[in-house]
Amino acid sequence: MAFDQPLDQIAPSVSEAVRRERDRQESTLGMIASENHVSKAVLEAQGSVLTNKYAEGYPGGRYYGGCQHVDTVEEVAVERAKDLFGADHANVQPHSGTQANMGVYFAVLEPGDRILSLSLSHGGHLSHGHSVNFSGQLYDVEQYEVDPETGYVDYDDLARRAREVEPDLVVSGSSAYPREFDYERIREIADEVDAYHLADIAHVTGLIAADVHTSPVDHADFVTGSTHKTIRAGRGGLIMCDEEHADDVDSAVFPGAQGGPLMHNIAGKAVGFAEAQTDEFAAYAEQVIANAKRLAEAFDERGLSPVSGGTDKHLLLVDLRESHPDLTGKRAESLLSDVGIVVNKNTVPGETRSPMVTSGIRVGTPALTTRGFGEAEMDTVAELVVDVLDNPDDDVVGDRVASQVDELCERFPIYG
Numbered sequence: 321m322a323f324d325q326p327l328d329q330i331a332p333s334v335s336e337a338v339r340r341e342r343d344r345q346e347s348t349l350g351m352i353a354s355e356n357h358v359s360k361a362v363l364e365a366q367g368s369v370l371t372n373k374y375a376e377g378y379p380g381g382r383y384y385g386g387c388q389h390v391d392t393v394e395e396v397a398v399e400r401a402k403d404l405f406g407a408d409h410a411n412v413q414p415h416s417g418t419q420a421n422m423g424v425y426f427a428v429l430e431p432g433d434r435i436l437s438l439s440l441s442h443g444g445h446l447s448h449g450h451s452v453n454f455s456g457q458l459y460d461v462e463q464y465e466v467d468p469e470t471g472y473v474d475y476d477d478l479a480r481r482a483r484e485v486e487p488d489l490v491v492s493g494s495s496a497y498p499r500e501f502d503y504e505r506i507r508e509i510a511d512e513v514d515a516y517h518l519a520d521i522a523h524v525t526g527l528i529a530a531d532v533h534t535s536p537v538d539h540a541d542f543v544t545g546s547t548h549k550t551i552r553a554g555r556g557g558l559i560m561c562d563e564e565h566a567d568d569v570d571s572a573v574f575p576g577a578q579g580g581p582l583m584h585n586i587a588g589k590a591v592g593f594a595e596a597q598t599d600e601f602a603a604y605a606e607q608v609i610a611n612a613k614r615l616a617e618a619f620d621e622r623g624l625s626p627v628s629g630g631t632d633k634h635l636l637l638v639d640l641r642e643s644h645p646d647l648t649g650k651r652a653e654s655l656l657s658d659v660g661i662v663v664n665k666n667t668v669p670g671e672t673r674s675p676m677v678t679s680g681i682r683v684g685t686p687a688l689t690t691r692g693f694g695e696a697e698m699d700t701v702a703e704l705v706v707d708v709l710d711n712p713d714d715d716v717v718g719d720r721v722a723s724q725v726d727e728l729c730e731r732f733p734i735y736g
Contacts, residue, residue: 347729348660349701353523353635353684354495356552357691357734358588359595365587366554376580378413378570390583397586400593404529406537407560412589413573413581414557417522417546418447422454423559424518424542426572429488431458436487436515438473439463440675441667443497443637445520462487466669471628472499479509486513492536493520493544496666496682498616498631503536516541524633525558526550526686529596530605533633541565547589550608550634550686551596554588604689608634611685614695618702624709627668627680635684639668644709649678655708656681659718660725661701691732700728 328335345357358366370390376383379391394412401410414420429435435455438444442465446453449461462485467474482490490510492501503519510517519536525545527533536543541561548555559569574581595601609632616630619638627637640647649665656663667673668680683705688697704721711717 342735346734347726348662349725349728350687351661351663351683351685351701353664353682353686354546354549355684356549356686358548358552358554358592360735361595362552362554362588362591365591366584368584368587370584370587371582373583374580375583376574378574390586393583393587393590394581397590397593400590400597401558401560404593404596405535405543405560407543408563409561409566409569411559411569411573412547412556412586413578414544414559415578415582415585416555417520417544417557418453419573419577420544420546420557420559421447421518421520422577423569423573424544424561425455425459425489426576427565427568428516428542429459432460433488434460434462434485435489435491436462436464436482436485437491438494438497439465441671442466442669443494445493445495445522448491448493448520466497466628468670471669473497473501475502475505475509478506479512482509482513482515487515489516489518491518491520492540493518493522495523496635496637498626498633498636499628500534500632501536503534503539507539518542518544520544522546522557523549523635526552526596526601527605527609527633529593530602532602532605532609542569547592550605551592552686552690553592553596554585554590556582556585556589558589607694608685608689610695611689611693611698612636614698615683615685615702618699619706622702622706624706634686635682637666637668637680637682639680640709641668641679647709647712648673649680650676651712652681652709655712655718656705659704659708659722660729661705661708661721663705688732691734693728693732697728697732700724 375387375390397412398410435449437448449455464478464481492506517540519540522545524533528535543560545558547553612631616626616636623643625639653665663681663683665678666680666682667678
């Protein structure tokens with residue numbers, strides 16, 4: 321009976337792709353800042369029979385019967401999220417960080433309302449109002465930028481911009497801004513123009529949970545995030561808010577923006593949130609930042625230019641225009657991928673190339689830190705990256721770096 325047959329017999333091509341993807345992760349250095357490696361416990365939860373259960377609605381108020389056990393799972397995830405972040409209310413149903421943002425927009429905005437957010441080329445995110453995203457198509461979006469000299473957000477200029485455009489919602493948060501946001505100052509700016517403040521912590525959920533990064537919970541009306549990046553939980557999104565907005569947020573998520581929740585992913589969130597409450601995770605989060613700071617220093621020593629001069633968190637943005645003016649971010653990404661170092665091309669402040677080409681690369685330390693890398697390994701990784709970028713057409717250098725990458729991967733396996 322097909323129902324009982326293993327994956328490699330039912331869908332051998334899929335089985336082989338899964339095997340190869342595991343091998344790829346084990347044999348490459350994953351430095352994409354938005355990626356990580358979850359624990360075996362999270363994998364077990366996400367691969368569980370919870371995927372079989374439809375559970376539209378919320379615990380105690382489902383549209384289907386037989387939800388008593390998935391209710392428990394969701395209640396555990398919610399309580400752990402509230403405890404981790406000190407939030408009054410949490411919704412763990414969003415399928416992604418983008419859909420978490422959608423839930424907030426739908427809860428408090430009308431089509432055509434105005435959003436003020438960080439420009440994508442200065443480190444912002446598609447779901448904060450880019451024209452190719454629903455957020456830019458439904459809402460009137462104005463943007464603020466980083467100071468071109470320092471690479472930091474200029475809060476005086478942000479305040480001036482807010483007074484000028486009078487937004488309904490101010491968004492703090494980013495996908496490629498290496499510094500912490502001053503959430504308290506942004507709260508003051510939003511209050512001055514009678515706007516809501518949404519803090520998108522997609523990249524730093526784990527760092528905030530571990531108390532090694534400033535939390536916006538006391539300074540934002542809404543906090544959204546991803547649950548699969550620095551926090552290493554089940555893949556998806558999260559919304560937190562005060563009780564006064566709880567009903568509007570919950571209704572905006574379901575039935576407003578999505579249907580049945582992915583209960584297996586919510587189980588993965590519950591497991592990951594439990595792991596994030598341990599001393600071991602706190603040490604991990606501290607090491608993530610220490611590794612990123614050391615990587616930035618090592619890059620700078622070798623002639624690369626980290627935007628803003630460094631980082632406060634898990635990622636850094638490298639502007640290649642000064643050190644490698646003829647090397648695009650796209651080419652750099654490809655060259656590094658060829659030797660087993662996985663980064664992503666990224667726009668930089670003052671970008672002159674297209675988003676599909678770019679002048680920079682974004683690198684992160686969460687996944688390498690999960691593998692056990694420390695600052696000494698960051699020095700080695702920086703050397704390997706720069707050697708490749710400095711010698712883009714030298715096969716001898718490429719072969720040597722690839723061999724060194726293999727050695728590092730063997731020393732620091734993911735799942736054994």
